[in-house]
Amino acid sequence: MIVWLSTIGQRLDHADNTRTMLLARYLIERGHEVTLWTSAFDHIRKQWRREMADAIDGCWTMPNGLEVRFMQGSGYKRNIGVRRLYDHLLAARDFRRQAEVLPRPDIVVASLPDHVTAAAMVAFARDHRIPSLIDVRDKWPDIFHDYAPAPIKPLVRAGLLFESRRARGAMQQATALVAMMNSMLDWGLAKAGRGRTEKDRVFYLSTMESADPVSAPLTDLGEEHREMLADSEGKAVFTFVGTYNRTQHPLLVIEAFELLSRDPGFDSRGVRLLIGGDGVNADEVDRRIAALPFARRLGWLKPPEMRAILSRSDVGLLPMNFASPAFNNKAFAYLACGIPILNGALGDLAELIAEQNVGINVPAGDTAALAASIKSLVDDPGRVAAMKARVRDLYAASFDQDQTYGDYVAHVEAIAGGWKAAQTSG
Template sequence: MKIWLVRDLEPLPTDLGAPRLMRAGMLARTLASRGHQTTWFTSTFNHYSKTHRVADDQWLRAGENLTIRVFRAPGYRHNISFRRILHNRCFAEAFRRYAAASEERPDVLVTDLPTTEAAKVVVAFGLRARIPTVVSIRDLWPDFFVDFLPPRVRPLARMAILPLDAQARFACRHATALVGISERYLAWGQAKGTGRTAAHDRVFPLTYRRLPPEALGETEAVLTKFGILPGKQVVAFVGSWGATYDLDYVLETCRLLLERDDILFVLAGDASSRPDLIEAFRALPNVVLPGWIDSYAIAALLGRATIGLLPYVSKAPQGLPNKVFEYMAYGTYQMATLGGEITGLYAETGIGRSMPGASPAAFAAAIETALADPETLHGRERRVVVFEERFDADKIYAKMVEHIVDVASGRVR
C-alpha cells in the first residue's frame, strides 16, 4: 500500500547522531519493512535541538520504502508559546498545499494529535479525496495548554485556543479511525468527536525499541565518562527539561539525600532552557548532568540505573508517557509523581511506584526505601519480561500496521 504519515516534531532516522526514534519513527520503519511505500511528512525544524535540519523543503531517503519530506517551518524556542502555534500552522499549510497540488494519492493517511492544525488539514484532505484517515491521540492538546502559561496571559490564551479546540473536534469527528495511546486518551478523542462511528477505534500503547546488547559497545566507558563508578546506586532521569517536568522538585530531593554518598543522581537531557537549575544542580556533589545523550548512552545509563524518575508537575497532562516504556525496556524501577493510569499500571505489574502530591521529603524517603528493597535491586529481569511480553515495539507496531491496512481496506476486525 501507499501510506502517507503526517507527523512533525519527532526525531528522524536521518538526523545526526543516534536519534531515539519515537512513535512515528517506529511506525514508519515498521510500515516500510512490511513493504508499504511510506512517505513521512515533517518539518525542517528539530524539536529537540531547536535547530533546523536543512534550510528549505527537501526529500530525504531513509531506507527501502521510506521517504521523508521536510517542509520549511519557522521553529520556536519555547515548547509552550504562541510561536510554536505559528510553526504548527505553517507546517499544516505546507502539507495542505503539497497534497492539493500532488497527483499522487495514498491508500490511507495517518496523522497525530497534536498537532491540531495538521490533524484537521489531513482529515479534511482525506474527506475531499475520499481517502481513509487514522488519527492517533498522543496528547490532550490543546486542553492543557493554558495551565502552563503565565497567569497574565491566560485570559487571552483561552480565547486563542478556541480555534485549536475546533480543529481537534473536527479531526476526531471525521477521522475514519481514532487510535489512543491509552483508554483514557481514546475516550478523550471520542468525546471530542461527538457523534462519530467508533468501529475502527483502537488503543495501541506507546512503547520503545530497546537496543540489542551487541549494539551497546563500550558501556563501561560511557558510564565512566558520566562519573558513574562501581558501588554507586544510580537514580536517573532522561528527558527534556520542559514545563511538564518538575525539576525543582528533583533538586530539593537531591538536596535531601546529600548525606547518602552511595546515591548518585544522573539527570540527562538538554537543560539549556533552565540555566538557573543547571547551576543549582552542579553545586551538588551527588548530581551529574551529562546533557543531551544519544540512544546508546541512554541504554548504558538505564541499564545501570536502579531507579528512573518521572517527576511531572501536578497539572501535567501525561497519562502513560514515553518514559514509562523507555525505563521499562531496560528494567529500571520507576518512581513517578503522576497519578491516574500510571498508578494502575504500577499496581498491576510492580514495575514502579506512583506518589502524586508527595513532598520532596516523602519522595526522598521513598527512594531510600526502594534502594533498600531486594526486589528493586534484583527485579530488573522480571521488569524486562513485563516489557517484552506486553509492550515490545515490534509486537505493538506490527499490530498497528495491520490495523492501518484494515482501515485502508475497509475491514473491521
Template sequence: MRIAYVSIDPGIPVFGTKGASVHVQEVVRELLARGHEVTVWTTRRGDRPPADLAGLPVVELPMTAPEEAGPASGAEDAERRERAQRRASDEVVRRLLADGVDLVYERYSLFSTVLARLHEAAATPGVLEVNAPLVDEQRAHRLLVDEAGALAALRAQTGAAAATVCVSEPVRRWVLARTGAARVSTVPNGVDVRRIVPAPPGPGVPVVVFVGTLKPWHGVEDLLRAASLAREPWRLRIIGDGPRRAGLEELAGRLVLRVDFRGPVAPEDVPAHLAGAAIGAAPYPRTDDEDDQYFSPLKVYEYLAAGLPVVASRTGQLPEVLEGLGVLVPPSDPAALAAAI
C-alpha cells in the same frame, strides 16, 4: 500500501532526541517492517537520522513564508505560527492529492486537517494518533490565538478518521469531550525490546537514571532534592536536555550534588547510556487534575526494557503500568522518593 505519515507539529523533529521523535521513528519502523511504502511529511526533519532510517523519504515543509519573515512577539508571533501551520497543512494536501496515497497516518497537531481533507477529496482512509490534549497544552503553556479554529480542525480530523488512537485514557476522554467522535480507542505507548535489552548494574555506588526532556512537568527538581536527602549514597544520571537544564544544574550546585548531566542523546544511543544504571526514575509532580497526567511515558517502558526497577510517582497510568514492576510514591514528595530509591 503507500502510506503518508504526517506530522505538522514544528516542535517534533522526525530525527531528533525527544520522546516524540522516538515515537515517530518507531511507528515508521513498524510500518516499514510490514512491507509498506512510507513517506514522512513534516515541518521539521531534524539532523540525527539513525542508520536504518537514513534512506527514509522525508518531505520537509517550511513554516515561515517569505512575506512574513521578520521580528514579532506575543500574540502576533503566535498568530503567525498558526497561519504557518495551516499553510503547511494546505501544501501537504495539495501534494498528496497530486501524487496519490493509499492511507494517511497523521500524528495530531494543531490546525492540521490533512487527513480530513484527503478523505473528503479522494476518500483516502486515515488513522489519527493523539498523544496529548494539544489545545489545552498550548493555552496553558504557550499562547493560542485561534482556539476555535484549533478545535474545529480536531473535530474535522476525528470525524474523518477511520480510527482515532489515543495513548492514554485521559487523552481519549479529552478527545471524546471535545469532538464526540465515535471511533476513538486507547493504545498505550510501548518500547522496541530489540533496541533496548537488559544489562547488569555497574559496580560501586548505585546509579539512578532519568531520561527525558527537562521541562517542569517531569519533576526532575524533586529527584535532585531526593538525592540530597538520601540516607545511602547513590549517583544521579540525567539523560536529556531542555529549558530547565540550567536551573537544574544550578539547583544541583546549591544542594552540593555531583550530577551526571549527559545532555541530548540520539535514540539509538540511549541503551548505552542506560547501561550500568541500577534504578530508573519517573518523578512526575502533583497536579490539580488527575486528567492532567495524560501521558504514556516512553521513559518507563525503556527502563523496563533495560531491566531496571522503576521508582515513579503514583499518578496517571503509572500504577497500572508498574504493578509488580516498581515502587510508587506520592508525587512531589522528595523524602518519599529518596526512601523508595
C-alpha cells in the same frame, strides 16, 4: 500501499526509537511506501532543518527508504505562544499546497500534537475520499488551558475556543482514533463526542527494545560515561533521561535530593543521581548538579547510550510538576531496561505501577514525597531488586516492540483495506 504520516516536531537524527519512526520502519518492512510530513523548522534546536539542503524536488530520503517532506512555517523561539501557532498554520497551508500535486496516498496517519496540521491532513483525506487515522499523543490544544495559572484560565479557554473546535472537528472527521494509552484515547473520543468502536485502538509506545547489560554493552559509551558508571558501581543509581520541559523537569528531582542531602539519616555516599537530556532551564540544572557531589550530568544521550546507562541503573525518575496522565518514551525506556519507576504521572502508567508493583507513585510537584520515596528505596535494596525482576517479566509479556508495532501496522492495513473494499462495493 502508499502511507502518509505526519508529526510536526519529529526528530530526524537519533530518532529510531520514536513512535513515528518505528511505525514508518515497520510499514516499510511490510513493503509499503511511506512519506513523513514534518516541519521545516527543527522544534528541538529552534533552527531550520539542515536536511532540507539535501532534498530533491522537496523530498529528502532516509537510508531506510522513508521519504520526508518538509512543511514550511515561520519558525518560533518559544514552545508556548502565538508565534508557534502561526508557524503551524503556515505549515498546514504548505502541506495542502504540496499535497495536491502528489500521487494520492491510500491512508494518512496524523499525529496530534499538533492539532493544526492533523486537521489539515484529515481534511485533505476527506476531500479525496481517503481514510485517515489520528494518533492522539497529547491533549492539544486543551493542555495549554490545563497548565495555565488559575486566574487566567478563563482567558486562555476563550482564546483557544477556535483551536479547540479545530481539534474537535479533525477527530470527528477522522476514520478512527488511535492512542498510546487508554486515557488519551478516552480524551480524544470525548473531544469528538462519540464512543469507542472496534476501529479505535490503543497501541502503547513500546519505543525501546528490551535491554540489559549484555545487549547494551559498555562499548556503546564514551570514556566519560564509562567512568561515571564505574564510579556508580555498588551504589543505588537513580537516573533521569529525556527532554526538560515544563511538565517533566529534573529540577524537581534535584530539589528532592537537595532535601535528602540535609537529612542526617541519608548517606549520600551510597547513591548516584544521573541526569541525561536537555531543554528548559538546562543551565540551572547543570549548576545545581555541580553542587551535589553524588550527582552527574550525562548530556543528551543517543539511544544506544541510553540503553547502556539505564540497564545499569536501579530506578528511573519520571517527575511531574503538574498532575497529568503520561505514558511516554521516558517511561518505556525505563521499563525496557528493567528498572522500576518513581512516577508522578496519572493514568495508565500510575495504574500499571500500582497493580504490578513496578515502582512507586508520588504526587505531582511534591518534593517531600519524592524525597521520602527515594530514601525508602535506598534503604531497601531487596525491594528494588524484586521490582526490577517484575519489570522485566512485565515488559516481555505486555510491551514487546515487534508485537506492538506489528499490530499497529496490521490495523493501518485493515482500515485502508476496509475503506477500499467499501468504496469499490459502493
